[in-house]
Amino acid sequence: MPVECNKGEFVMITEIFTYIDPEPPVPANGGSLEGITVAVQPTMGVRGWPTEAGSVALERYVALEDATVVDRLRREGATIIGSTRISELGFGLVGDTSARAVSEGAVDVALAMDTMGEARIAAASAHLFGYKPSYGIVSRFGLIGLIPSMECFGMIARTPREISSVLSVMAGKDDHDFSMSDEFPDFESFDAVTVENVKLGVVREAMEFLDQDAYRAFRSSLSYLEKAGMSIREVSLDEYDLFRTIHNVIGSVEASSSAGKYDGVRYGHRAQAVKNWNEMYLKSRGEAFGLPVKAYLFQGAYFQFENYEAFDSACRIRSMLVRLMESLHETVDYLILPMKSGNVPASDMKTIDEIYGLCSHALPANVTGVPVIYMPGGLFGRETDPGFQLLAPRLGDARLLAFAAHLFDQAEGGV
Numbered sequence: 001m002p003v004e005c006n007k008g009e010f011v012m013i014t015e016i017f018t019y020i021d022p023e024p025p026v027p028a029n030g031g032s033l034e035g036i037t038v039a040v041q042p043t044m045g046v047r048g049w050p051t052e053a054g055s056v057a058l059e060r061y062v063a064l065e066d067a068t069v070v071d072r073l074r075r076e077g078a079t080i081i082g083s084t085r086i087s088e089l090g091f092g093l094v095g096d097t098s099a100r101a102v103s104e105g106a107v108d109v110a111l112a113m114d115t116m117g118e119a120r121i122a123a124a125s126a127h128l129f130g131y132k133p134s135y136g137i138v139s140r141f142g143l144i145g146l147i148p149s150m151e152c153f154g155m156i157a158r159t160p161r162e163i164s165s166v167l168s169v170m171a172g173k174d175d176h177d178f179s180m181s182d183e184f185p186d187f188e189s190f191d192a193v194t195v196e197n198v199k200l201g202v203v204r205e206a207m208e209f210l211d212q213d214a215y216r217a218f219r220s221s222l223s224y225l226e227k228a229g230m231s232i233r234e235v236s237l238d239e240y241d242l243f244r245t246i247h248n249v250i251g252s253v254e255a256s257s258s259a260g261k262y263d264g265v266r267y268g269h270r271a272q273a274v275k276n277w278n279e280m281y282l283k284s285r286g287e288a289f290g291l292p293v294k295a296y297l298f299q300g301a302y303f304q305f306e307n308y309e310a311f312d313s314a315c316r317i318r319s320m321l322v323r324l325m326e327s328l329h330e331t332v333d334y335l336i337l338p339m340k341s342g343n344v345p346a347s348d349m350k351t352i353d354e355i356y357g358l359c360s361h362a363l364p365a366n367v368t369g370v371p372v373i374y375m376p377g378g379l380f381g382r383e384t385d386p387g388f389q390l391l392a393p394r395l396g397d398a399r400l401l402a403f404a405a406h407l408f409d410q411a412e413g414g415v
Contacts, residue, residue, distance in 0.1 A: 016097045016106060018042055019050050020082035031077025033169060036162075038073055039107040041098060042083040043090050044153070045142035046070050053144045054086040054095070056269045057262035057288035067142020068177070069111070069153055069170045076169045081107050088290050089146045089259070092355040093118055099126035099156050109166050110156040115147050116247065116355065117362020119154025120374040124339045124387055127376045129404070131155045131163045134394045135369030136181035138167070139174035146258055147251045148179070150366040160373065160404035167397065185398040193402045195229045195410075200390075201332030202232060205240035206361060210338055217377065217385040218338050224380040225336075228410055235328050235335070242317060243363040244356055249303055249314040255293075256300030262288055295352055318367060325368045326393070334400070335391040337361050339374055361389065371397040373404045379411040 014020070019042070027034060040046060043053045045063035052058040070080060085097040090113035098112040099122040112119040114132040123130025132154050145151055153170065155163045168187035173180060202222065210218060222232055264270035264284030271283035289297065303311045328335060338361050349358045356363075365372035371392050377385030392400035 016084055016101050016104070017082040018052075018085055021046075021049070021080065024079050024081065025074060027077040027079050028075055029077070031075065033073060033165060034077035036078045036109065036166070037081050037107040038078050038166070039081055039084050039098065039101045039110040040070065041086045041090065041112060043086060043113055043144040044070065044083075044111060045144075046080060046083075049083060051083075051144065053090065054088045055262075055289065055293070057089075057259070057264075058144070058268045061267050063142070065142065068139035068174045070142065072169050072172075073166070078166070078169075084110060084112075086113070087118075088293050089144070089255075090115055090118065090151070091146060091255075091293050091296065092116075092349055093122055093358075094350060096122055098122050099128055099130075102126065102128055102156050102158065108157065109162055112154045112156055113151060114154030114366070115151035115251070116359040116366060118359075119156055120362055120372070120389065121340060121358065123156045123374050124376070126156075127378050127387075128156050128158060129160055129163060129376065129408075130374035131157075131160075131167070131401070132365055132372050133167055133171065133397050134181070134185070134371045136179060137171045137184050137395070137397065139170075139172075139177040139180060141174055141176035147254045148258065149254060150247065150251060150369075160401050160408055163373075164398070164401040164405065167401070171397075181395070183395055185395055187398045187401075189398060193399065193406050195403075195406060198230045198334070198403070199332040200225060200230055200232045201235040201328060201335045203240060203328075203335060203337060204234050204236050205238065206337050209360060214338065214386055218388060220385065221375075221377065221380045221388050222336070225407075228407070232336075233332065235332060237324060237328065239317075239321060239324060240364075242321065243367050244360050246314050246318050246321065247363045247367050248299075248352075248356060249311055250318060252296050252300030253304050253311050254300070256297045256304055259289070259293075259297055264288065292350055292352060292355065299352070321364075322368045325364065325370060325391075329370075329393040333392075334403070337364065337389045337391065339387050339389055365389070365391055368394075370394050371400050373400060375404065375407065379408065 045067040047066050051063040087094045098110040101107050101110050103126040120130035157163045269288050274280040349355050377387035
């Protein structure tokens with residue numbers, strides 16, 4: 001079906017894109033991203049584009065200005081092709097087509113919300129690289145968010161170098177976003193790395209969530225890394241099972257607060273055949289959200305207004321988890337975690353419990369704000385192997401991506 005664009009023209013909606021720019025701006029000449037094509041999601045503002053975030057709550061909403069990352073990418077010569085499909089407000093992966101846009105060659109890089117690990121899990125489904133940067137190094141200005149303290153622009157691409165090129169342009173101070181870090185990675189310092197003396201830490205408690213097949217595949221990848229010259233040691237994080245609970249409590253409260261502005265007054269869905277403003281507000285809110293998001297918002301309202309002590313405790317425990325992750329990184333260079341357990345497609349995960357079950361191994365990076373890359377399993381074993389995640393200390397993005405690029409080169413060269 002067609003969708004009207006900002007120029008009054010019509011653009012065909014495809015299976016992958018909800019919007020395609022009919023007249024992309026001429027890319028800047030000589031930029032570092034000249035020739036690179038990028039897809040965004042309709043949670044990311046591009047001036048004049050439909051930005052409905054996959055939700056009835058934002059139907060017919062059009063972005064009034066570019067997100068900071070969109071402006072920076074264009075200034076460096078990248079072409080923003082269009083918006084891929086997304087689950088409602090980026091919660092889960094039902095209907096998400098960001099990885100498909102890359103795997104089918106529609107774009108070189110896809111920007112995808114990573115709130116619970118969605119960008120990495122989407123990448124895993126297509127045997128691509130998925131990345132979540134350190135929290136606070138990429139501006140969130142122009143992003144329709146749901147969980148502000150744990151979400152960021154994730155990236156999906158065929159190689160770590162493509163991710164590094166795009167991230168080096170996106171990262172940097174932005175006065176529009178007051179949650180940003182005062183320090184940023186230096187991407188020019190890590191063009192090449194080696195694997196000599198690199199120490200990887202396998203979190204013992206994470207292994208307990210894997211079935212036998214997933215465990216064997218994960219161990220197979222570890223064997224490859226050992227043969228490539230890295231030392232692998234087991235580390236312990238007794239509180240590993242708390243990541244899911246802490247993300248759930250804090251995330252739902254932040255989501256409930258963030259979604260409070262979608263009331264159908266200034267934009268978005270407005271209920272019809274109502275008697276007064278109060279009824280319009282209540283009915284519009286009731287019609288605006290799908291069941292998973294609505295349940296999540298109700299849960300957040302409970303912790304926010306009926307059981308605030310649980311939310312306060314969750315925030316305290318989150319600080320403890322951040323410190324524990326920092327202490328683990330003092331003993332190893334990178335932590336290595338599985339990506340997911342089980343083989344149920346992400347598109348079938350439609351309840352809060354199912355979504356959190358799918359994302360359980362992805363949550364530690366979102367809760368603690370550290371950078372993480374998903375490495376496709378096919379590089380280090382069978383094509384069907386689930387792959388793994390590498391987590392670096394916060395602000396260690398440049399070194400992590402250079403290390404991942406080195407592993408990719410070795411795997412491609414048959415080393």
